[in-house]
């Protein structure tokens with residue numbers, strides 16, 4: 059049985075005071091949750107304060123990106139050990155906005171994922187097709203390529219720690235969610251691919267989140283799909299009540 063994981067991707071939102079307040083409100087509103095991993099991803103500059111505000115709670119902290127080196131002449135970048143130092147346990151990698159606006163490549167995402175694992179960080183690796191690719195019926199080709207590339211060289215000892223986030227790009231921030239059936243179809247194909255790359259047993263242990271306009275109104279239908287193991291939530295994670303409702307609805311007991 060896979061424990062669902064709900065992660066709030068705050069993107070470039072929430073200044074320090076609001077970030078701490080939101081984190082505390084999420085922790086308190088979801089304190090009864092039993093069987094869901096809950097993570098929030100503030101901006102780099104809020105990570106340390108949010109992590110310390112959440113210390114001792116069930117809510118973990120994720121970064122939204124990471125460099126591969128531990129330190130060095132990489133102006134503007136943040137290293138994996140800088141993340142672990144401040145109490146970060148997860149890192150979102152290869153979000154479509156990073157691929158689109160900041161030139162992230164499949165190869166770079168793979169490098170980062172391996173480095174994250176080596177430093178004890180859980181990578182949340184984002185994959186997903188554009189609207190054009192979906193319309194051209196290239197969804198599975200695109201997603202399979204991204205998953206295979208992202209996981210290249212990750213061995214059996216580490217792979218079950220990895221979280222995948224299937225996020226159709228056309229559903230991110232648009233209010234258009236994939237239907238539960240559309241999402242399930244892709245999730246099931248990803249799991250079949252994982253079984254080919256590793257084994258059926260391992261594939262059954264890997265968590266695959268759905269992302270793209272997840273909100274309290276649609277989480278129940280999404281999470282009830284057999285291969286949807288949580289959500290990566292953008293807009294609806296910026297309010298404690300909507301994010302907490304999503305968390306609570308994902309508690310399968």
Ligand code: PGA
Nearest residue numbers: 230231270271291292293
């Ligand atoms: P959204 O964003 O929930 O606002 O669509 C999801 C994401 O980008 O991770």
